[in-house]
Amino acid sequence: MNRPDDTHESTTCPGCRAVLPRSEWPGDAKYNASAECLEVAGELLGYEVEHAAQLGYLHQLRIDAYGAQHVTPDAPRIGRVFALNGLYMYLERGSGNLDVRTAHGIMANSYDDWPAMTPPEQVGRLTAYDVLLADDVESALISWAREVWESWPPEDQEIIRKLTIELVPEKYFRR
Ligand SMILES: [Zn+2]
Numbered sequence: 001m002n003r004p005d006d007t008h009e010s011t012t013c014p015g016c017r018a019v020l021p022r023s024e025w026p027g028d029a030k031y032n033a034s035a036e037c038l039e040v041a042g043e044l045l046g047y048e049v050e051h052a053a054q055l056g057y058l059h060q061l062r063i064d065a066y067g068a069q070h071v072t073p074d075a076p077r078i079g080r081v082f083a084l085n086g087l088y089m090y091l092e093r094g095s096g097n098l099d100v101r102t103a104h105g106i107m108a109n110s111y112d113d114w115p116a117m118t119p120p121e122q123v124g125r126l127t128a129y130d131v132l133l134a135d136d137v138e139s140a141l142i143s144w145a146r147e148v149w150e151s152w153p154p155e156d157q158e159i160i161r162k163l164t165i166e167l168v169p170e171k172y173f174r175r
Pocket of ligand 1: 013014015016017018033034037038070127
């Protein structure tokens with residue numbers, strides 16, 4: 001591992017490519033992310049909790065944007081399908097937190113032949129770190145989620161649209 005920015009002082013996140021100062025954060029094998037990026041994700045959660053009245057409605061979107069940007073290639077397929085489903089439902093259907101969580105529950109109980117989808121080389125340019133540092137975290141978070149969704153191949157987006165419409169009752173869509 002001799003990539004130029006993998007020095008003793010910084011690491012590059014394999015999911016979002018954020019270059020961050022090395023930390024002692026323990027990490028989480030669930031995500032294809034550097035320990036430092038996971039620490040940032042934790043800080044973004046903390047910021048959301050502190051500003052819940054303004055940002056609470058983006059709770060699930062934040063989780064799904066991070067999940068779809070940090071897919072471990074050999075992780076169970078359902079994880080990326082759910083993350084992309086959440087992005088689709090918020091961005092294209094106007095669904096809220098509870099709609100998406102309900103949809104995930106319905107999907108988990110009604111289907112198990114999840115499609116194989118490989119993340120693109122670059123999953124959006126914005127990162128959780130950019131969102132955390134933004135003057136307007138709310139709009140940065142939505143831009144980040146949109147970039148992540150739009151970076152996935154159109155054929156994968158179409159699979160998610162079709163699968164969601166097939167499995168999830170329309171009342172969980174807001175438009
Ligand atoms: Zn990352």
